[in-house]
Amino acid sequence: MDNKGCNENMGHSDMLRQNSKLLTTLLEVSNLVSSTMELRPLLEAILDKLRTIIEYRDAKIFISQGDRVSVLAHRSKLRPEQERTYSLPLEKELLRNPVVIADLWSDDELAVTFRKNMREYMDTIFRDARCWMSLPMVSKDTVIGILTLDHTEPGYYNDYHVELGTAFANQAAIEYENAKLYDEVKRRLQENEQRRRVAEGLKDIMRALNSDRSLEDILGFIIRQAATLLGADAAALFRLDGEKGLLYKVAAYGLPHLEEPYSSIGFRAPILQEAFAGRKPIVKTDPTETDSYDNGHPLMDAHLKWLRDNRCRMTAVPLICRDEVYGGIALYFKCDGDGPDREITNEDLTLAMSFADQAALAIDNTRLRKQAEETAVLAERNRLARDLHDAVTQTLFSASIIAEVIPRIWERNRAEGIKRLEELKQLTRGALAEMRTLLFELRPATLVEAPIEDLLRQLSEAVAGRARIPVKLDIKTTARLPDDVKIVFYRVAQEALNNIAKHSGAKNAEVGLSVNEDPKLGIIVAVLRVTDDGKGFELKSVNSGRFGLGIMKERAESAGAKLTVASEPGRGTKVELEWVGSK
Template identity: 30%
Template sequence: MVTGDPAPSGERSGRRMDGEHRSGAAPCGAEPGATLHAVSSAVLAVTRHLSVHEVLQVIVRAAAQLLDARYAALGVPDDQGSFAEFVVEGVSQEEWEAIGPLPRQHGMLAAMLRDKEPKRLADIRREAEFEGWPSAHPVLKDFLGVPIRDGDDVLGILFLANRRRPGGFTEADEELLTLFAAHAAIAMTNARLYERNRELTVVAERNRLARELHDAVAQKLFSLRLTAQAAAALAERDPARCVRELAQVERLAADALAELRAVIFELRPADLADGLAASLRKHVEVLDRAYDADVRFTMDGGAVALPEEHEAVVFRIAQEALYNALRHASARTIEVRLRTEDGAVVLEVADDGVGFDPGAASAKNGGEPHGGLGLASMRDRALSIGGALAIDAAPGTGTVVRLEVPL
């Protein structure tokens, strides 16, 4: 849905291909309860999603259903007074490609970007701001546009056109869309915060891996170099001691290789194509072959069914817990257990290692338990998918990391 001249740049997404009518709209003159139910359904559809792209798509679709509009669009402003992204509903892929690039700073959409006020028109073609549209563009008549606001900031502008029932959009429709836009603003803000938090988590993870490389691998390589130099100096005057130093070189090289292999293994992207349980089983089997510890995987009950994004978080938490057990706990046995229990997916990573005091270690290390085990990061990951993380640990008794994620 474009109501201005096309431009050579910008991002377009979220086309709905069929344009067919979908149920869920509140008919004109409906009972207040039916209208509230329609608004509630539309809002819930939006707030289920976390990524900004998904939220934009669902907002457009829900708005079109809510007011029974044939066409809908959502434009996200950029810093140049145009659109950074433009999502549409009711236009097929072929029609969208034939229409061409996004609108420039002209036409009715540009007028709304400038004025940032609702517009309700009986026939958009009769307005002074109307400047035509490309030949492949669908013919629009009745029009309703509402800004999506976060305080004084305009997050986007929601456009509807061609209401399916005769008579066009009413004042009540404008009020209803304005109410929906207020909730859509909350969903967009939450999605942006979620994506920003995910970006920060990635940065924190990179920083942690950099510290691991420096603290573990770099120090061992430095020790290895010094030991090799000492062995070279002793080769002629003390061959027996030289042999001992060379044995130490071999041990340090093996340790450095194991540390580097662990870090590289962590950097590998999670392959969850076979599902969470199968991926965890494969991961545990690899670790069992790579380390001296006995690493096992058990699963109780039926298949675990979580959204793909949630499964990725559970997998990362399992990786982190396994990493801690292998690197810091001196564990002989590590068991990964996965099951469903009381409407939740439960993951446990239990080891028989040295354990630690979570409370004392957290206070000593400024909130980062046990010298940088990443427990705070694991808890943040769990919270991001509505889960809860618990640590059962004490010096000399091993550690159990327990994650619960509601189904």
């Protein structure tokens, strides 16, 4: 074989090896997807693979963004001072075709145009570049970007390089689209996870709202949750005093300077006050916006210094309670040297408003709870006043009348005088029993401390003194009732005796209690019976709201006891409460 044939065979062999290497490299590029789907690292790895088949000094992948293409990944041998990225005007028709400029510094029309468009980079990025090549990245007949290469040797790239590079650029486009799909799936998964975390966070807040935790504790918890779930570095809840035009710190997270002793003093913060009073959320993305502020208040000056030191941007949302501006929540996001870590979206603002709503609910609940407590105290005072008037005062008044007439009765009829003295004794004992009963109401702990026998005796004597109805006691106990059950037995007996005094018209009443323990079975059986010989009533014609029957039944059920009421017109009434349980 002559030399020409040998050279041709060698050329074909080189081309076969090059094509084989290209196919192997493209396969490796395709396999990169299984090792990493992070977009930028993936594209940089693709450029590293490209170097094994096409030599370059600098390589960049530009992706279409609006009306320009911007660098998304690059690999180069540039010196540090030459490492700069840039974007190019998007000329879609030009980008659809490969472009090779043999010498960037020649008088060729393309080279002259290139130097004109890239003049600010020619002395840096392209100072050592001579040959330059641009290859379209096409996916589904759409140009999504370009791959550019340059070399230090003029005329280095030829048609064969264009062919190799085009195949590589198209493969890179496919992997880019796959990575984008992965990023979209990943983003949606992250959004779903964030929504799950937010839902869990809001559930935790609802549990806190329904607990007996203090308002300060709940608001602090809400602020911590808001900062955590919104990715904020710090957060604070402020109360706005509209009349004074001052803000007061209520709760804070990640702001140690707001914990200083003077943090309870009001201060002015125009940006926050504008947002709160205007009832609209605001976003301040420029960290330098606070540079010119000088408040003069030690707390606010410390806060402004913290904002400047951390280059913070901020969002603030109002906190509305029953259509009144209470204040608001401020969230702070630290920025790095190149700008904010992430943008604040409308979804973030909506979530921040949700936290403000939860805080408003906590504040409103506390106000309502306080009002309810005040109302309950007032109602209890009024009830005690009525009881004093209806029971003790009336009893003492009757006792005073009898005491006044006893001397005269005694002179005329000694037997009648003795009878009146006994009546006076019953009245004073009843009044004393009523007073002790009222003291039990004022000091509930004494109900737990006192034996059930003493409690029933007090109730019986009180009714006997107030209603002039003799009440017979029959108490037999061999065991002690659990405290909660004892309170239920006391309350049922109290309600039943009150009904006898007010409605029965009875001449006699009886209270019986038996509490027995079975050591073998380890159980206690307790039975309370309150009976009278009064006028009775038709059970079917009386709803549960009358005579306190519903209340007695609820109390019995709360202790796991069984309540039975029996009554007939003209045959009196019997109330029976039975409980079986362990100590």
